[in-house]
Amino acid sequence: KAGVTQTPRYLIKTRGQQVTLSCSPISGHRSVSWYQQTPGQGLQFLFEYFSETQRNKGNFPGRFSGRQFSNSRSEMNVSTLELGDSALYLCASSLEPGPPSGNTIYFGEGSWLTVV
């Protein structure tokens, strides 16, 4: 069974540009969430989608957005990139909207974004 797949794995962008990251969840999983990982801030929750609806959002500026398609695949977009957006962006999926129901959240390998 294929795991969570994220593309691209690595990318370099220039300040002011925008970027779109893609995530394909585990087959049958309907909840997709996104996290940003940096050495300084650790793992921070961006947002979570279930059945194409954003159910929860973390404390990030409006430059960070996402969406989920009818096949549960998800994309996140960051506009007007800043140097501080350099990070590992992790996508995760679960059958239902995850804890506290006990459902396990499975993570992809991540997309490494470098902003120069």
Added chain:
Amino acid sequence: GDSVTQMEGPVTLSEEAFLTINCTYTATGYPSLFWYVQYPGEGLQLLLKATKADDKGSNKGFEATYRKETTSFHLEKGSVQVSDSAVYFCALGGSTLGRLYFGRGTQLTVWP
């Protein structure tokens, strides 16, 4: 609100040594607790989980017991191997659906 406090390390051990990584949490209700592991250049892998008080999660020789009275979920392994070298994250699934709250991570290095 929900939060996790985790021993940050780094932790350096010799092969076959005993490992403990402390994790305590704050949460309303009855959260689920998880340990994830991250190897260099990779994403997070679920190591073990526990969904209610007194549950013990175990996997690959690692164990952690959900202690509601001490709000803790400490990770232990009796004999670590070089291949266990990684960053370990304690996480809580609390009152917000679809969201995990993570500790800052503990870097473990095991020397032969």
